[in-house]
Amino acid sequence: MHISGYMAFIYWFGLPFLLSVWSTSVSAQSADLPDGVLEMECHDRYFMMAVDLSFTGNELRFEAVDSNGSVYDITEQYQASCGYSINILPMLGQAEIRASYFSCHTEKDEEKFVFKFNLIAMHDGQEVTHTVNKTCSPLLPWSPREVSCEVNYMEISVRSDQTCPKKGGWDSVLMGAYVSPVSDWQVLFQNRGKLIPMTIVEARLQGYMFVVAGGRLVFRAPYGKPHSFTAMVDGVPVEVVHATLFSRHGWVVLMVDLRVACSKYEGSYSYSDSHSYSDSNMVWRTPLVFAPPASGVSELNSQLDMSNNDGQLKGRDFSIWVNGQLLEPEVLKKRGYVMVETNTTLQISIPYDSEGARRKSLVLDNVYHEYFVFYLYFEHLFEDEDHVETRFRLLRSLATPLRSQPAFSVNQTVLEESMFTVYLGPFPGDVELVVVKMNGHQFTMPLHYISNVVHPNNTHGYTLSVPFEDSVVSSQFYKRGVLQYRLDINCSLMILPERRSYYHLASVEAQMTGIFPPAFEGFCSEKSISFKLEHKPFHSLWRAYIGPDLLTPDLAFDKGYIMNNDSQALHLTVPLFREGYAYKNIRLKKFSGSFEITIRNAKTFDVQDTFVMTCTFPTTELVVCSTDGLMTVVADLSSAMPTGGNPSRSTLLDSKCRPKEADGTRVLFSFALGSCGSSFELVQENAIYKNQIVLNQKLLTARPPDMVTVQCVYPIPGLYRLFLLHRFESEFPGMGSMRYSTKNVTRTTDVHMGPRAFSPQQSVRRSGTPPSVTPKTMLSAGTPRPREPSNNLSGSARFVQSRDWGW
Template structure:
């Protein structure tokens, strides 16, 4: 803005304070600051239920600060949702400011805010004094108006055109009034003069203080001129203020000019703003220009500006200012437009100090709001999963400060934040010093929400997790979604394999745990291996995070025996690995070990009893076990030595007796050493006792398919065998230095066996299927008389 002022005058205007009641304002809700050339008020938007508004107050009344009124009277209001506040800037020469000698300025405002549905008025007042002395010429290019003030004792500038002065003087003499009038120039055309009241109605403001003349006009007035200077858009308005006092004419030639450049953004990441050094011909004499730059109404020292990345350059007669888009002092905002974007806003503050040929300082200030275009602002995610941890770890990063995570969808299941404390999933916020943050999501592989897929053909186990992050842009709560899919692969996945070793008392199995072994179940036969099953069958089970140990003592449930001789036998135990979902057998570990035993009785599932009996005390001195026999005298041992004999015979043969109980059936036979043979060897021994050892096999009735001698024997499980000695034999055992038990018995289950329905094979029709046991036994005994085969007798309470 340029101006001319040729006569000295002074006007003093006294203002009185406007007093009113003051309501309490919470700390931090409202801040007021005095700056070099203006006063500012900042209001926190959370202070009121809706956008607050201001009123200017003086002794004449209360004046609402509307958009139009603000531009005319020297106010600017700015809503800053990025910062959550609203600002008011007031020029020191604004309409309703109390001015004392251009050194003390007192401001009075009303702040109107709504609380609880009720409008409440708060009185705000502040007194300011400029920290810098006034320059002869002061120009302000605000966001909504132009303002110029000039010292009243300043000499006429040399740049004033004579033709302009002649036209104004001629108009002043023609006018017969002594009131101040305004004459506007537009494109070389002079408009008709108007008084100050008419000018004020059109938005022009003039004020005379103790030492300065002030002129203010909004942008876009009908009488303003839009032009370009060196390619930079400039708005100009040319006004002449005059008054005739008899033969004396007081005249002020005023030209207001401001750069209207909106700013630009280049690919290197800079926002740029330009202004011509000479905005108008009347300013052509200015030289020795100095440029200072700042943001938010505060100028910074040149080293600080350079440290922030500001660049000030002159290209011919144009000043170009470049600011990095993310420099300190700017405001950023996130925005969703399909994808996530951001833009930056700078409240640019520029001071241009120039000296003309008359060594008169001109201080020109610009308030301009610069904004970048929408810049892509993608967030990113990283898969930080460690297979050994068996937990998905996904990091969502580079999340802007005005974006918050509200929920996540895990494989289609929605989880709101914060997660439930009992949930196995966790999410942690990570804050970074660059005003961004991130989130670390953890979901265990075995969480029900994780999808698992196992390929038997490729031996690959896959865990998959689809994550849909739901974020909200604050404060609008506009949603934004980010999708990520992560998977974890285990290759060469195979069913677990046990290590097995033999011992004197049984077999030990060991399994080293792997992370994916939970996919399979371990069983003994059809029964899952659990601590309860181990206790029931006498196994010793130890299971921790590292390994599983199973000790299977000899003769416990699940063993299979073969190659039984007097010197020993082989015991085989098998552990099955089944698919967890289908229970199909995937693999097995079979271990066969050699064992020795003084005595042994085996009751097979196919109806055969195998016995190794120590007969050293059950036969007379000099007798040999090879001459012993079963009930059927033709059933002798298969193998014998000096003390032991091995018998192996069908349960329903060799004179065995069948005893039926309510839930069990027992096959019983005896090992004899006859009295007749004993008398021949020891005539002095007249005892009529027959030395014998009883052997038994007991089976649960519920597990038998076919029972009696006329049918083939089948059983689900091996029977429980016992070797029972006669009283005489038992006495001999007690007197022996070697003390085997009087009764040798394989392990009996700790719990009662649960009966199950008998499975009848096709074509099989047992004649006794629906016959009462007692009558059936009578019929069977009649048919079995005189036969050396099995004899059936009732037997209750095994």
């Protein structure tokens, strides 16, 4: 925006006499900076004080204090008339008050000006008054005529030694003064050819102010008064107020002509469609030669140097301040400011992203918006044809329209790095990332996943780096051999200093091909099954389980496995009759033993693959206690059988229970635990089922010299169905053992080990016969019917949490 205006003087007695009548003397004072006041500065022609809004509780007001200690509340109407301007700057988190050197209650003389204010703020719901004093001196000598255009008022001051204008054109004004019936000071307003007289008192009641101070006469008028008018100068609107101050003494008239005009151009804007502001500009125009319609007033001649070919202005006639800092011509050029004359106007283009622009961010419906504000102070120095120097000053806040600036995310992931890399941004300097959610896991900043990226245009972004194997990354097999990783990102951002929040969502996926679960090789030996797994990339995505237990070195040791794991391969040897085996097709000569390894997803624990190795082993002696209540026994009776005895004639305690198979020395029995004369007892937390292989039933009435005792031991917690549903179903396989009692030898053989926690100790209850339970008993109205024993024997074991084991 542009300040334009001039003042002409006709004085018949002399302006020094006028100034001597109105002037007063003052004294200067100062005080320290109080809390909450960010800065107090003396500028070229005004005083400025900035106050922290957070300190004031966002509720504050100002009072002016004069030399007598009287206070005046600076209301919106009062500040425009008295030379004050209060501006709230939310983007800076502060309020600012500016006061003209000739403001109403300032103590004034030619060399110094004393400002006194009361800052009234709210603290804990109560008003607290802070006193502020500041003494300022002009930085530059006063020009004969000075015009200032503030945001809410126009002001002109003239010094006393101004000469009369060389040309006429004052006939109508002089005639109006001569015919005035009074000799007191009066004001004559001119508005498009109309003359409106009034007294000084009447003018002040309408908001106009006349002041004599510091050797100068000052006239101030708020914008939009009825006696001002708008003139268009090459398309630029200019508000003009023209007042003539006069006093008649007989045939002599003392007259001071005051005219001030200020550009009301609010600026225009040019945009770039890209995210960059390099092609977006704030454009502002002002007249170079201002001559509002008034007869007899000559145009003002601008002292511009337009000699360069590109049309840009040079010389010392123009000065631009941004945020209170004077910008030298080389600085203007470096920041991209362009000043060009078009017809009779000066056009200034300011890049949005130039240094000194204030960016303001806000959120509307979770969409990030921003605008730019330029706190501009513009000065133009020129002479009229009477060679009277005039200095124009403009203070304006130029704001761009609201513009959305959405953040975006860029997937920069490289599959070979096995890591998600995502760029988030760009964000302006007053926006910061505070919380990141990844697949529902919340993290606060600072965060080791995040690195800050600074850009040269005063914006920044963030790079998120998360390895595929990180626990926050979800993975699943898109199809066989194709592993898909996914990361859902929710970024919570905050605009400072208001701490307004919004969020930005992003999702990234990556697919790896040729990814298959580990595959074991199996090998059979006479007394064990061995496994081998060669380590390959991505095997860490899975874990090996034995039943519900994670395969670890500790688990292998506890269960009696032999495990060796190096960088090349995993080797596992499982001796026969260790926990985890399943037995099938048990015969006197051979039986099948199977061992199963389950491959599970390392994160979800879902079963991905199952590897079962089955081997055929020669049968010697064994006792298998199945989970469905069957005891299968292969016993060698050679040491207990009398000479010439026949194993096929042996029985269990119930003589009806005879061997399924027999040869010259061995027998095979398979029977339900609750049948064939079995006994049952509770020993602490174990249930024990016993039976005997009897070689000669006739000897049962005497001490049995030739018997083989077989038993199965089950943990009671795993037999809940037995006690609740009267149906045998164990969560654990039993521990089997065999004891030989003969005249010559007594020996005990554990031929199939169940969980090692089973240790029969003190008997709690003993009974000659077990509970009336049969394997897989179906309850009915009649007598329970036992199921025929099966030769397909297998069991399950309790889940035990183990330490993690890596490939």
